[in-house]
Amino acid sequence: MSTVALETHSITKTYKSDLGVIQAVDDVSFQVRAGEFVALVGPSGSGKTTMLSILAALLSPTAGQIWLDGQDLSKLNEAQRVRLRRDKIGFTFQANNLVPYLSALENVELMLRLNNRMDKAGHLRAQELLARLGLGERMRNLPSQMSGGQQQRVAIARALIHNPSLVLADEPTASLDTERAFQVVKTFASLIHENQRAGIMVTHDLRMVEFVDRVLQMRDGKLVKTYTTRNEILDLARGNHHKAHPLDHGV
């Protein structure tokens, strides 16, 4: 049995606005093990992106604790958060993922440079990872010279190159066509499993959960359901899950 990489306990995030107090995340607790790929799904406004921001140490929770590799994130100052993001977290975003003036290879190597780990071995590993993702011929290309799917794959390589404990993906398939979206998520899942990293993917596209090990469903800031068996997950991915709330099928 693999170890718990990430654990959240009663995470709550509230915002004050003119309309009163908004509960963006409400008492959410879960664990993710090393080598486990989890999808965080829910309709727009369900709190999944806020949850992802908290897990990425970009936002502090109003209440609750998060432990990553046994380290309590809620007790870190800003400089420690930056260091944590650099050392222990890999990130892919929905858009503007890559640094536009760095080539595919340079974008991947950037994480090694940030971690003072850029050397010949790192350079070779970055090349191997890109080749593994089918980008062997595109390493010297700038992001503007690559398709959306290729850019996402470079972002995946960047998220994994420094062996982080946790890999986070925010709507990685949002700008891709269906075929490319499946390819990207499938590759992502296999690398997560292979490298024994904890992976969390936020998506509104339920078809993409086909490749994950567990699905956490959020609504109105709450964790309302967890899908753990293969059949439940496949049913959800194929739109066959009768008990799902109509709003949970995304936008």
Place this chain on the structure above:
Amino acid sequence: MQRFLLPFYLALKEMWRNKGRFLLVSLVIALITLLVLFVAALGEGLGNGNREYLAKLNADLLVYQAKSDLLISASRIPRSQLGNLRRVAGVADVGSIATSNVTLILPLGAASLKVSMIGVEPGRPGEPRVVAGRQLTTLEAKDALVDRNVMLRTHIQLGDTLTMRVTQGTSDQFYTLRVVGITDSQQYSLVPSIFVPYFTWDRVRPKSEAEVTSPSQVFNIAALKLANPADADTVRQHIEAEVLNTQVVTIPKAIEAVPGYTAQQNTIQTQGVFTLLIGVLVIGGFFQIQVLQKVAQIGVLKAIGTSNPIVAAASVVQIILTTVLGVGIGGLGALLLSLSFPPTVPIVFNGQSSAVAVAALLLIGPIGGLVSIRYAVRIEPLRALGL
């Protein structure tokens, strides 16, 4: 170490892959540099044209007629006072200086040239050092020293004869002088100078009807060399007390009193400062727009663990490199362009004023970019998530 070099890596990569954009800003900075350097050089050139002769005087103090408002042309001191000045304790040497404007008649139909004719006493304060030929040797000889600007404008050579036209009383008189020496640039009141012995000056200078028949001799100011320059203030007080109707000032004070000099220098300095301010706004505007275009990108960099010091340092590196490149191109352009100017254009690239201008130009980049750096540092990493 890698993290220390990361700002340079990011800054250089971005500049290299966006060469056109950064080069364009460098060219704008180059144009501003060109303008600032030319304004500085023009200020130096015009200032030189006004003060050069006084600034290069081999003297410690200048004596004016009292209440002449330190205007050389308005000051008139009887020649009989020279002896009194020499007798004041602490005065090592005294030379009279007398000025008037004359017209040089040039051969071969060339336009005539207005020059300052300055009467000096050979071997005494007031006579400039020659860079070619010899010094003046006698009080009455028809010898003349010419400023190199006269040479450049007229092609007169050492040993040539000068012809001057002056009005004495109501008639024009023509005098000839022989060029025996060339001095370095010695302009006074923005015109080149020729130097003649005092008595020659007194004979050939323009005169009113009354002066033609008057035996009295006057000069405008006296240049004093002191036994000990540190005693300047004491000697000044002694002269003003002992020599009737005189006012004594230092050379910097005399330069400030040259008509229009201070106003001219202030105007040019104001132009320079405003050009620098425009530079600050242009550079600030460019880098601010650039940061605004990169908000999401900077958000991503921060989200993946790039610290604020790295983001700020990368911006600083870009700003400094862009500015240095622009100032370099502009400086080189100014140098090349200045070589094409005729000597009549008062452009002088003085090391000190150019260095001050270049230092100011190098500072405007970082100053202009401060706002954009502050903005970049304040971008939240959450922007990477579109929040």
